[in-house]
Amino acid sequence: MSHVEGSGIPGQCRAGRARLLWLFLLIFLGMEAFASDPADSKSTMLGEPPSTNGGPTEVGLGVFVLDIDEIDDVKQTFSADLFIVALWQDPRLALPEQDREGKIRFMAIDDVWTPKILLFNDRGMEPKLRDGIEVDDLGNMKYQNRITGELKVDLEFQQFPFDVQQLPLEFVSYEYTTDQLQFSSESTIVGQADRFSIEGWRLKLMEPEFGEFATPVTDNKLPRLRFAIEAKRDSDYYVLTMLVPMSLIIFMAWTVFWLQPQIVPPRIAISTASIFSLIALGVSIRLGLPKVSYLTRADYFVLGCTLMVFVALAVAVIGSRLANAERMELALKINAVARWVYMILFFAVGLLALS
Numbered sequence: 001m002s003h004v005e006g007s008g009i010p011g012q013c014r015a016g017r018a019r020l021l022w023l024f025l026l027i028f029l030g031m032e033a034f035a036s037d038p039a040d041s042k043s044t045m046l047g048e049p050p051s052t053n054g055g056p057t058e059v060g061l062g063v064f065v066l067d068i069d070e071i072d073d074v075k076q077t078f079s080a081d082l083f084i085v086a087l088w089q090d091p092r093l094a095l096p097e098q099d100r101e102g103k104i105r106f107m108a109i110d111d112v113w114t115p116k117i118l119l120f121n122d123r124g125m126e127p128k129l130r131d132g133i134e135v136d137d138l139g140n141m142k143y144q145n146r147i148t149g150e151l152k153v154d155l156e157f158q159q160f161p162f163d164v165q166q167l168p169l170e171f172v173s174y175e176y177t178t179d180q181l182q183f184s185s186e187s188t189i190v191g192q193a194d195r196f197s198i199e200g201w202r203l204k205l206m207e208p209e210f211g212e213f214a215t216p217v218t219d220n221k222l223p224r225l226r227f228a229i230e231a232k233r234d235s236d237y238y239v240l241t242m243l244v245p246m247s248l249i250i251f252m253a254w255t256v257f258w259l260q261p262q263i264v265p266p267r268i269a270i271s272t273a274s275i276f277s278l279i280a281l282g283v284s285i286r287l288g289l290p291k292v293s294y295l296t297r298a299d300y301f302v303l304g305c306t307l308m309v310f311v312a313l314a315v316a317v318i319g320s321r322l323a324n325a326e327r328m329e330l331a332l333k334i335n336a337v338a339r340w341v342y343m344i345l346f347f348a349v350g351l352l353a354l355s
Contacts, residue, residue, distance in 0.1 A: 065191030271313035304349030
């Protein structure tokens, strides 16, 4: 009798262990199912963009230009200090009415849907603040950061030094098409252009332009928002450092027509010194510009002045030869005519090149 009772105890233990094993499996599977829900929710948030009316998600973009401190003509870049704010709504993150307390939640960028906006002409902008998204009780999203660095700009120098440039801020959503996302018409750019630290330019903020960016491979149309800053070069510096010295060199070469034709060495010396001075001044001006394939207005003025100095040298040589050939009267007549023709040519070159 005692043997029968003793043999039943191990069987009961085995049955108990089996029930504990099944209970553990049920608890584990339940925890897995529970843990999968947030992943599914997160997948939903990171997938399709949110929409409140069935149309594309509207993203408002605000740019506050804190400073523009440099425009590099040679590298064709400009340095900017910007504060960026992006706004959109994601109803999936709105809290139930009973849980709304008017508090702002701070969420990591990887945990929510974002519009994937790219600053297209960025050449080294760096964020200065912690990345993250502010979310209110209604699901209104706000991203803001301060970024500084260089941006690319395609400068045109045909009108240099009286040129007006456009400094662009090109924003493109690189992942969503115009059917999925669009920039709000209330997107704006603000700043105090008269207080920027840049020297030699007068800046003005322009109205935003809305458009599309077509990708070359898939031909998808991506939403594009273009802000621009108009930059007008301050030409006073170049007038004082380029036009005035060059005009003085021209007047120096003009003096050869007031010397007697038989005085050869001073006339030749003045003409050659004027040529070398013009070449050196023209090269120094070009060093501040990129190696473009066209001529600027300054180039036309330099070339015109250089040709005029060569003409003065040629007239000096001809007058000297005529004087040595005992044709002094003709040499003096050429001198007298060249004085006035030379000055008329100078003003014509100035008007054609700089007007």
